[in-house]
């Protein structure tokens with residue numbers, strides 16, 4: 256691969272060494288024009304520099320877009336089933352490398368190994384799904400309103416696609432964007448999140464080893480304003496796909512609008528889980544814990560509000576809090592650990608800030624609330640699993656995305672009340688309902704204003720072949736996953752073939 260290695264001075268004995276990754280442009284590993292680099296740090300032990308990446312700038316973006324533009328001229332003409340075969344081969348390669356990639360990911364972003372294995376698996380699943388799409392890419396063939404005329408619509412690639420990703424699903428989210436884009440015949444420039452570039456480089460290495468030609472995928476590491484913005488502004492980038500916060504989504508969306516770029520925004524969430532009196536309470540407690548504290552609460556779909564009907568409120572709270580207290584926090588490389596650190600100092604500060612806000616606005620803190628910084632925790636960004644109860648739905652901790660292991664439990668009267676509280680929020684990504692009443696379940700599916708609803712499961716757990724995304728401030732109406740991604744990465748062309756040998760004017764020459 257990329258790279259030189261340098262000794263990591265922070266680790267005693269000088270090992271392990273930190274790899275220096277260059278940018279990947281036109282099939283070559285190249286240094287940034289800036290001459291600067293930045294460190295990818297392990298959030299469980301900040302003394303460890305996992306790898307070093309280029310701190311890129313506009314010049315690097317321009318070079319990558321040029322390469323992608325040149326590659327597009329050939330790649331769009333490669334038959335889609337051939338393109339898809341390369342993606343299929345990448346899936347097989349990722350299976351072989353799964354454990355190594357999962358370990359890299361745990362080191363660069365902190366989530367526990369069983370979850371990072373799941374993240375790599377999601378890229379494998381996305382590869383198989385999109386490889387299959389290479390033999391479909393269906394479009395409608397319809398009867399013409401005129402005789403001796405043929406009518407159909409075909410999908411065409413858009414051109415160079417820019418991609419900007421967050422750090423919480425560093426391989427999965429890159430795969431959701433890159434794989435459908437290239438199967439559809441586009442070429443790509445991706446800017447991975449600055450906290451977790453390694454996992455994107457691992458994915459792109461697998462695709463390169465699987466035969467994806469030079470220039471089809473280019474990776475430019477770096478920061479949002481220096482790389483993400485010029486990528487969004489570039490006139491030769493015809494589509495831009497961002498997964499990130501709603502604040503950055505607003506910036507990217509506005510820039511993209513100026514040049515009429517296709518623009519897909521997958522943004523924040525504040526996801527409610529509703530527990531009714533008739534629910535399987537043990538299942539709901541277990542699901543709530545997984546939804547709230549899995550990935551240290553750093554999922555866009557994390558269960559951050561739990562709305563519990565009054566009849567089971569006390570019992571649910573007691574059981575939930577007792578179990579939350581037992582969650583083992585630590586370095587995700589230890590198989591017995593259940594919750595890793597926050598990804599960086601900024602996220603840790605945000606978690607602690609919201610804990611203070613919750614206390615100040617009168618929510619009852621029943622467990623957690625502190626940074627862990629002694630002993631094994633000394634060098635990491637660890638925070639306790641934190642539960643607030645008796646939360647008023649209007650409180651800031653119940654309205655704003657925290658993106659950490661802080662959950663608000665809110666009492667409610669019943670389904671109608673719960674749905675009103677659930678919907679009274681800026682976001683609309685995921686929701687869930689625990690009940691044994693099928694009528695209530697289907698009413699909730701109809702009425703919850705989110706892009707995803709789970710019944711008797713927490714708000715997390717998306718599968719790659721269904722649409723993924725949300726309503727309101729969670730996005731701009733596009734979906735990743737499944738056929739939604741194929742829709743985003745293709746443009747429709749309507750094709751009419753008139754074999755009548757006469758001029759037939761639509762809507763005018765109407766046959767009797």
Ligand code: NAD
Nearest residue numbers: 420421422448478479483484499500503521522523524555
């Ligand atoms: P972020 O918005 O800070 O950053 C996302 C990406 O945007 C990064 O690569 C960043 O470098 C880049 N960026 C930052 N400023 C930019 C600018 N001015 N122009 C262009 N690019 C810029 O988000 P994050 O902290 O990496 O991730 C957490 C957020 O992502 C949360 O809000 C979470 O809900 C959201 N998220 C959403 C989904 C989804 O599918 N809806 C999935 C995962 C995460």
